[in-house]
Amino acid sequence: MSIIQKIQSNPRRKALALRLLIPRGQARPRWWVRNFLNPFLHHRGRNSVIRRSVRLDILPFRKFSVGNLTIVEDFSCINNGMGDVTIGNNCTIGLSNTLIGPVSIGNDVILAQHVVLSGLNHGYADINLPVHLQKCDTAPIIVEDDCWIGANVVITAGVTIGKHAVVAGGSVVTKDVPPFTVVGGNPARPLRRFNPQTGEWEKA
Known part of the structure; x- marks a missing residue:
């Protein structure tokens, strides 16, 4: 042990x-x-940039890593207190993003501004105990390679965003997004899908 x-x-x-x-x-x-x-x-990749105003609520007993050529922009917050946070190579974490682990982001991912990924949920079942004193639950968020997450998106605990998927700005994602799919809305639903037979993005 x-x-x-x-x-x-x-x-x-x-x-x-x-x-x-x-x-x-x-x-x-x-x-x-x-x-x-x-x-x-914690691992910082070659030529990665974490701006000085980024708030790193990073603890030593959980993993935090940033890949090569990745940038974390100003006023973002990253927290690994309840789960690992890993960010791949050549990613952009936009202005004022919040990442609360467990979160895993692949390579070549773009997160626009004011995006929230939270793998944490506060417990509330006991009505005689304040919420902040109740046990938290976690479920990993996975963003696979080559995704684009628009501005003001919220991705909830346990969601996987498939490869080369796009999440439209302002969406709230509560369910998994298949690869090569565009989703939008609250809750987010499929808008377009790539059809490999026609080589076109088609209406869902």
Whole structure:
């Protein structure tokens, strides 16, 4: 059993470790974690750029990686506290995006502005307990290679966006999107599909 597994298996140890890493009631790691621990534990690809105003709520016990030639634009927020966040090569993470793990983004993906990918859901079943004290559930979001996610899109936990799919701006995606499909709306539904027999994008 690894050190991390030993800590996570013991509630008292886990609470102490979290207190050392994050101030109580906050998501942002302490200064020493951000500056002296994370840079040595998480992968940054060749010629990748993470703008200075990006908020990295990154903890050392979960994975965070950015591929080669990928850019994370200003005012975005990335949080791996509840699940790994991995971003592939040659991706653009646009202005003011929010990525809350578990999230996996493939290669050559474009996220436009104000996109939210959250693999986390807060529990609410117990009406006698405040929501912020209830157990969170996670389900991974997967964005496969060569996708384009438009501005102001929300992708909910557990959704997979297939290869070369397009999500129209302002959409809320609650179900998987097949490869080579354009979806839009709230909730998002198929608008166009690529037909390999005709070589055309056709109405869904």
